[in-house]
Amino acid sequence: MVRPIENVAVLGAGLIGGSVGLGLRAAGTQAVTGFDVDGDALRIGLARGAFTAAAGSVAEAVAGAALVILATPVEAVGSVASEVARVAAADAVVTDVGSAKRHVVDVCEAALGERFVGGHPMAGSEQRGMSAASADLFEDAWWILTPTATTSSDAYRTAALLAGTLRARPVALDPADHDRVLAQLSHLPQLAASALVWAAVASEEKESHLGLAATGFRDVTRIAASDPGLWVGILEANREAVLESLRGLQDGLERVRKDLAEGDWEDLRAFLASARSARLGLFGKPELHDVAVALSMPVLDRPGVLAEVTTAAGALGANIEDLRIVHSTEGGRGRLELIVAGEGPATALAEALGGLGYRVERDRIDT
Amino acid sequence: MVRPIENVAVLGAGLIGGSVGLGLRAAGTQAVTGFDVDGDALRIGLARGAFTAAAGSVAEAVAGAALVILATPVEAVGSVASEVARVAAADAVVTDVGSAKRHVVDVCEAALGERFVGGHPMAGSEQRGMSAASADLFEDAWWILTPTATTSSDAYRTAALLAGTLRARPVALDPADHDRVLAQLSHLPQLAASALVWAAVASEEKESHLGLAATGFRDVTRIAASDPGLWVGILEANREAVLESLRGLQDGLERVRKDLAEGDWEDLRAFLASARSARLGLFGKPELHDVAVALSMPVLDRPGVLAEVTTAAGALGANIEDLRIVHSTEGGRGRLELIVAGEGPATALAEALGGLGYRVERDRIDT
Numbered sequence: 001m002v003r004p005i006e007n008v009a010v011l012g013a014g015l016i017g018g019s020v021g022l023g024l025r026a027a028g029t030q031a032v033t034g035f036d037v038d039g040d041a042l043r044i045g046l047a048r049g050a051f052t053a054a055a056g057s058v059a060e061a062v063a064g065a066a067l068v069i070l071a072t073p074v075e076a077v078g079s080v081a082s083e084v085a086r087v088a089a090a091d092a093v094v095t096d097v098g099s100a101k102r103h104v105v106d107v108c109e110a111a112l113g114e115r116f117v118g119g120h121p122m123a124g125s126e127q128r129g130m131s132a133a134s135a136d137l138f139e140d141a142w143w144i145l146t147p148t149a150t151t152s153s154d155a156y157r158t159a160a161l162l163a164g165t166l167r168a169r170p171v172a173l174d175p176a177d178h179d180r181v182l183a184q185l186s187h188l189p190q191l192a193a194s195a196l197v198w199a200a201v202a203s204e205e206k207e208s209h210l211g212l213a214a215t216g217f218r219d220v221t222r223i224a225a226s227d228p229g230l231w232v233g234i235l236e237a238n239r240e241a242v243l244e245s246l247r248g249l250q251d252g253l254e255r256v257r258k259d260l261a262e263g264d265w266e267d268l269r270a271f272l273a274s275a276r277s278a279r280l281g282l283f284g285k286p287e288l289h290d291v292a293v294a295l296s297m298p299v300l301d302r303p304g305v306l307a308e309v310t311t312a313a314g315a316l317g318a319n320i321e322d323l324r325i326v327h328s329t330e331g332g333r334g335r336l337e338l339i340v341a342g343e344g345p346a347t348a349l350a351e352a353l354g355g356l357g358y359r360v361e362r363d364r365i366d367t
Numbered sequence: 368m369v370r371p372i373e374n375v376a377v378l379g380a381g382l383i384g385g386s387v388g389l390g391l392r393a394a395g396t397q398a399v400t401g402f403d404v405d406g407d408a409l410r411i412g413l414a415r416g417a418f419t420a421a422a423g424s425v426a427e428a429v430a431g432a433a434l435v436i437l438a439t440p441v442e443a444v445g446s447v448a449s450e451v452a453r454v455a456a457a458d459a460v461v462t463d464v465g466s467a468k469r470h471v472v473d474v475c476e477a478a479l480g481e482r483f484v485g486g487h488p489m490a491g492s493e494q495r496g497m498s499a500a501s502a503d504l505f506e507d508a509w510w511i512l513t514p515t516a517t518t519s520s521d522a523y524r525t526a527a528l529l530a531g532t533l534r535a536r537p538v539a540l541d542p543a544d545h546d547r548v549l550a551q552l553s554h555l556p557q558l559a560a561s562a563l564v565w566a567a568v569a570s571e572e573k574e575s576h577l578g579l580a581a582t583g584f585r586d587v588t589r590i591a592a593s594d595p596g597l598w599v600g601i602l603e604a605n606r607e608a609v610l611e612s613l614r615g616l617q618d619g620l621e622r623v624r625k626d627l628a629e630g631d632w633e634d635l636r637a638f639l640a641s642a643r644s645a646r647l648g649l650f651g652k653p654e655l656h657d658v659a660v661a662l663s664m665p666v667l668d669r670p671g672v673l674a675e676v677t678t679a680a681g682a683l684g685a686n687i688e689d690l691r692i693v694h695s696t697e698g699g700r701g702r703l704e705l706i707v708a709g710e711g712p713a714t715a716l717a718e719a720l721g722g723l724g725y726r727v728e729r730d731r732i733d734t
């Protein structure tokens with residue numbers, strides 16, 4: 001059922017772009033053309049086999065490409081998207097890998113229209129650059145896609161196929177939801193880790209004491225070693241959501257400060273207990289990979305339907321493994337078919353879609 | 368050179384007390400008597416072989432003990448120490464394993480005098496209890512000792528031997544320094560992890576999004592699953608130092624908030640860069656285990672000398688592997704002999720001690 005992805009252009013030869021190239025090549029893709037303004041990174045990408053060809057310009061890279069992946073730092077995605085819009089084939093699908101989505105999606109849709117879909121693989125490393133790239137960087141990681149009412153089903157399907165080919169788990173979220181969730185789950189922890197190290201160093205006359213740090217401190221602050229330039233770009237692109245989540249963290253710490261200052265040990269205990277039960281609950285859900293369920297439903301053949309269905313799946317954490325729209329010969333109507341991993345998520349999604357007015361049929365597929 | 372530790376009493380059959388028992392038994396100690404008000408924990412300790420006997424009371428546990436380890440929750444250490452003072456042999460050495468030291472050392476010295484030395488193994492787990500205990504919990508972990516002007520050299524030496532027997536690395540710090548460092552390296556990260564989870568949950572209408580968390584969030588918040596009751600005790604015991612370090616973290620986050628709100632990307636970059644270079648530098652020091660250096664010096668035979676020398680070593684991160692005071696027959700004078708791991712730390716310590724007025728002789732020992 002899975003067609004191979006061919007004729008891919010990767011713009012940006014960093015950790016993510018390089019890992020995409022290596023992963024595609026490992027999965028059998030024949031042609032991956034790379035481009036980067038940094039010639040050294042590009043040469044390393046060629047030498048490591050992430051790219052089968054190195055282009056001298058964006059135009060050269062995307063000539064003949066069926067899929068273009070924008071893998072530049074997030075602050076450069078907009079200008080590269082504009083250039084791609086001028087030079088790529090009209091039916092080429094374009095996606096990105098940036099850590100902030102609302103602003104990026106606005107800019108890219110303005111330039112590229114329905115053939116763009118935002119993407120964000122939730123994999124990374126405190127290391128960076130082509131040298132740290134790896135074919136299995138995305139294995140079992142979430143790959144968030146952010147389709148909107150504008151996105152074509154072809155764009156969504158191709159980007160989801162890219163994620164699946166790299167052994168990631170595609171999931172759809174609304175761009176603003178993505179930014180809010182990422183602020184909480186990634187951008188805020190990054191700032192907290194940096195602030196913890198900063199405060200520890202500021203408090204020490206003799207730094208050597210910090211070498212006493214046990215596992216807890218090492219784990220909590222590992223990501224403080226990430227690249228500052230990269231992070232300033234991400235934080236700038238997701239400024240509003242980060243500010244909102246930062247306010248939540250500051251509120252939590254102020255509650256703790258007050259508890260400590262006033263000796264309110266009961267409230268402190270309640271605070272720690274609520275965080276504990278949330279943390280234990282976060283990752284406790286069993287995942288079923290052995291069952292797939294097909295859902296199908298009649299839909300009006302318009303792009304907004306796709307975003308409505310896939311973001312409903314994203315909100316439930318349901319993993320859509322495949323998706324297609326079968327167009328009706330009568331025009332204006334069609335049938336949307338989804339493959340969802342796991343009985344539980346499929347049932348929840350079918351119910352949610354029923355609530356949105358869709359008439360959903362289900363079929364269990366034994367894989 | 369190392370005499371076995373015998374006749375040990377462990378008061379408190381939790382993660383630490385249980386791991387001490389298992390570790391001592393693995394190292395060949397014949398008699399480890401356990402006591403806990405929780406009879407179930409004590410029975411599990413016997414069944415797992417952490418204890419060779421289960422006592423029915425503190426008095427029964429410490430009868431005939433040469434070393435008594437206070438492994439209760441930190442808020443109970445003071446009252447147990449008072450009971451031990453009434454019933455233990457006059458020459459029994461007593462140490463504890465609590466995560467806050469200044470208050471504990473004050474109370475225990477008041478009860479026990481020179482035979483008490485504070486201790487804190489920098490090992491733990493978000494798990495707890497005898498069931499999670501392990502003979503190798505302390506392997507390669509720092510074991511902080513907090514000798515004072517009151518501490519006898521016998522107490523220090525016995526506690527350092529305990530740490531070494533459990534394959535931990537003993538290091539001495541002033542009790543107040545310990546509390547300040549621990550607030551930064553352990554108590555503050557714990558609060559930050561809990562506050563991050565708390566803020567994330569508070570921000571989510573649908574919790575399922577949090578399942579999207581990548582490795583960064585999982586690492587940063589792992590310790591938020593720790594036991595709230597245990598942590599309230601630790602935070603209460605180290606209240607002042609935690610409040611001071613919390614103020615530092617709040618200052619750092621407020622600087623970030625201001626940078627984001629005002630778009631001061633240069634200051635944000637400088638903040639992240641300073642944290643990055645500190646984090647990279649923290650654990651980069653090579654450790655030499657292949658060379659040991661003997662330092663020896665004439666000293667006045669009074670307990671304060673020991674604290675002065677060992678805390679100087681602690682401040683430098685120098686690992687004292689063995690220590691003895693050779694008493695002079697003339698009385699009032701003696702010779703302190705130290706074995707220090709690594710040429711660099713030994714040289715630094717010899718210089719620091721020279722600066723304090725000691726006449727230090729060095730000898731390299733090939734091990």
